[in-house]
Amino acid sequence: MKFADFVIPEAVRTDLKAEDKPGVIREMVKALEEAGGIDPAETESIIKAILKREELGSTGIGRGVAVPHTKHPSVNRLVGMVGVSQEGVDFNSLDGEKVYLFFLLISPPDRPGDHLRALENISLKLRNETFCRFLKQSKAPKDVVQLLEEADNNQFNA
């Protein structure tokens, strides 16, 4: 599965303002809402579901990266966005470091396979340090979108 299969380019943000976990999740889900990726009536329910998942253990996987995700019946295909915070957010990450790069993913519950493939793709691609660093340094959404495209074309293979 490619990034292009679920990342909505219009929802990508490189100027996340929020300073804490609930705030940054809200900001990213709102970005998806503005980009038309999710039903506005379901925004609150989606935020709640993502935060509920975080309670079981942070999706901050270290090295400044977090992959908050949930399944939600209101979406009929995988939708996601990428968010970059210039200041970093305390996300209870494994390594205790702040998170600068977020991949947010929402999947329909009836496609567990696709959901796992998307998560797999994200963590596989993020293993490439250069890709990761370039994403964090992105100053505009178009830079992120271009990097994702390059990754989809396997230009960042380790």
Place this chain on the structure above:
Amino acid sequence: MRVVVLGAGTVGASIAELLCTHRHEVTVVDHDPECIKRVREELDVRALVGSASQSSVLFQAEVSGADLCLAVTGVDEVNIVAASMAKAMGARRTLARVYSPVFCDLSTFDYQRHFKIDRLLSLEHLSAVELARSIRYPGAMLVEDFARGEVEMQAFALSEEIAALGTPLRELKLPKGVRIGSIHRGEKIWIAGADDQLQLGDHITLIGARDQIDEVKEMFSIQPPPKQRVIIAGGGETGYHLAQLLEGRRFSVSILEWDKARCEFLAAHLPHATVLQTDIRRRQTLEEEQIGRAEVFVACTGDDENNIMACVEARELGAKTCLALINRPDYANVIGKLGIAYAVSPREVIARHVLAFLNTGPVVTRLPLTPDGPIDVLEIEVLPEAPVTQHVLSQAALPPQCLAAAVVRENFAWVPGADDRLQPGDTVVLLADREVFKDIVQAFTPL
């Protein structure tokens, strides 16, 4: 019916006993010969020694022809593996008991679906729901067992002269996702219809998400009860779930827990609760924490005796209502005498859920809405090719004396609207007049 119970610990043995008294044919499996010996002596069941996760043992226990297989050993992973195998080997329904909440979450991995288990039950969560129910709405029914607490049913009296009175319900602008379920006027109680008009003094039930119900209550000028102070003694899994269910504007929750690491976990996960590291067995502690000022005191440590003692002390110090988690059935008799208002027994809670699974056909559970009233709350499984799936709800072949209160799809619950259509695999919660029960079953029975 034929039931296989994997695990003969306290939970397994008591379920086996209950199933026996209901005259079901029970087989019990446990790896501990002592447990099996005890079960053989006390119960009229088949009992065999062996590991629940071994195919040879499951085969001997004849899971292949079982109507229900319950995996209730003390190990989550064994329960999941065993229930999954039993299903694959032919058991009609399987339930697995799990302790860790992560198994019930599907955001990262959907255990229930992957392992093809009919339901993963958390005894601790179910017990917490039971306690929360008795705290939040004494005398009222909740529908929230069905999902992650997302849909509730609450009962109220309309005590103010408001504009909504005398207006047909169809013209009331209720927020999306909230419905009026039943109307209780004088001696009569019925399922609310679009043409009904509310009157002063009516009792109504509202169904919806908690926040949206609060909005409607404001619309109806229903005064919220003053904020209640709830003290929970014991921050284990049950206490934690209970605090989560109560957290919000109507309760101020404090949790007393002895273990320091657990306190840190609780403090990190319950932003609105006060977490205190303290020993509830000491009277001085209870005095210091001003237990006497609590409207509700709940003792839910893992120890019956400590729970009872803490309640007795709390009661003496002035706590208004005391609730306790009590495992041993032998204590039921003394609970009331000691001033404990309500005791929740995890074993009874799980037993009810297990019995609910012994229905035939599409009906999963059937409970009366009020003790003597004519309305039932039905939980029904939507099967492939059921007539009810052929149209959206407003056009579906359902009698008017019933109302879809909630639909649960993939663990998410919501209040359906007229344009929603049921899908195979959904579970639907209906309020229905008992007279139309047969018609409803028919609408849900595949052609």
